[in-house]
Amino acid sequence: MSRSDHQPPSGSESDIERHVLNYARTHPEMGQAKVAEALSAQGHEISPSGVRYIWQRHQLETTTKRLQALARHNPKGKSAVLSPRQTKVLERAAASRKIARFSAVIGDDAGSEQERSSLILLAAARLFAERGYDGTSVRDIAETVGLLPGSIYHHYPSKEDLFVSVHREGFRQLTALVDAAVARGKTPRQRLELLCAAHIDALVAVNPITTVAGKSLFGRHAPALEKRLASDRQRYEDILRTLIADLPLKRSIDQSLLRKFILGALNWTLVWYKPGGKSPGEIAAQLMAQLLPDTK
Amino acid sequence: MSRSDHQPPSGSESDIERHVLNYARTHPEMGQAKVAEALSAQGHEISPSGVRYIWQRHQLETTTKRLQALARHNPKGKSAVLSPRQTKVLERAAASRKIARFSAVIGDDAGSEQERSSLILLAAARLFAERGYDGTSVRDIAETVGLLPGSIYHHYPSKEDLFVSVHREGFRQLTALVDAAVARGKTPRQRLELLCAAHIDALVAVNPITTVAGKSLFGRHAPALEKRLASDRQRYEDILRTLIADLPLKRSIDQSLLRKFILGALNWTLVWYKPGGKSPGEIAAQLMAQLLPDTK
């Protein structure tokens, strides 16, 4: 009664509502526009937003909700309550929500649901880290975030661009971690040791984004792709270069080679590191002890 | 005349021979069996080996020879002496022979034409080294050795098996090279330096087979494939392990970590090494100087 003054003059209100709810039951996958169009064609004048208004009052605004309501009211009654396709839609939606919730824990916006683009980035990072660029298909990525392959292209223009984005973000995070670690060091040697520990830590960490960055260092990609990745790495290597220049080294030491030896030893941890063994800090300390025993 | 007693009694010999040579001209790509069948169907009784016998007398036993004879006798006379497809067959054969001749110089069986399998192995190694496992298709390999893709499967049951063969052979050669180098060393430290030099040399050498072995060390392949490669590497790492155990090291040094640092530094050369710069020997010497300055 309280809402009666918002309703049209004719008594057709409950009539229209019944039709809309009927459509929600018989054609749950139809959207506002389609339902409004269909009803109007049958002589029941209604706008898309009108359909949505009724849906909202009954908690049926989305395809998922309409399908769930259907499944709830005919629980295993008849065999074919939902068609296989409808079941699939529900499953994808569930997967998608689950992923969004899970990722919020890891990502930067802890708590709130993340943007789809970030979720795609994270999923791609995980797969790239695990199987490499060639070993990962756009299909795999889409499946992981609960989308269809084509939908990825709304967010990233190509697979290569997606990889470049992961790579860039990886080096951004890696650089930030290393910068923060180095800042805590008092002597040049201590700073180098902290860099090494942070570097190893980032490579073997749970965060797949920095792992991708680390792996890309010795990954062989197509020349065109490799070219786009080079600049990300340059800045990072510069940090190590200036740090080594500060060390009190004998003249006979080739600084360029020393830097390469350190990078090689550090990155090699990706191949042999196992979580239960030596910690990144211990490994870094040993590397310093073996490579620069007399420096302080 | 000297051969006349081997010929059949009837005067039909030249008649049959004419037919066979005719087929060599009109259907050069048909084999013994097909020609024999076709002629028999026309009432000219002849067996496949009979066809081949006549071909041999006229130096026409192979498709290549028949096509070349055709091209020779109508040199640019008419426009379409050979169909595009026939030309392609000739080109492939030429490529195949050229490759066999060239490879005989590099390979172990210098002089004699190598087995096709070895040629495939070598070509595969070159491509794998250049583009990686995923980046190389069976088609690419076949093209390089002048075979059709399917023919590879006569020699190797699958792409993965072919890769495993390359890998195994790579480590066989790598181990042999390193063993020979180490044998020349007088002190433990000298032996280690020689191992390092030989290792770098093998990785960056022209020989793609050892390069594949080196690259595989930090290559990420499917777990199933990775498992098949592990044993090849084990034996190699053992050489390094025993060599390090002989060194006069301080107690505080972790030998297992030292080995990993060395392997990392060595393998990392694959990423940065450029032919014009420092030689493998110089790099190895610097590594020793920086990592074991007080050892003799």
Add this chain to the structure above:
DNA sequence: GTCTATAGAATGATAGAC
């Protein structure tokens, strides 16, 4: 009514295998 994100189907290229 308008806009964006997504679905769904289709395309052309290319892969490994035989």
Add this chain to the structure above:
DNA sequence: GTCTATCATTCTATAGAC
């Protein structure tokens, strides 16, 4: 050469939010 699978990508329609 042929087969089948899968790839990255594109196209069109439309669901859902505002």
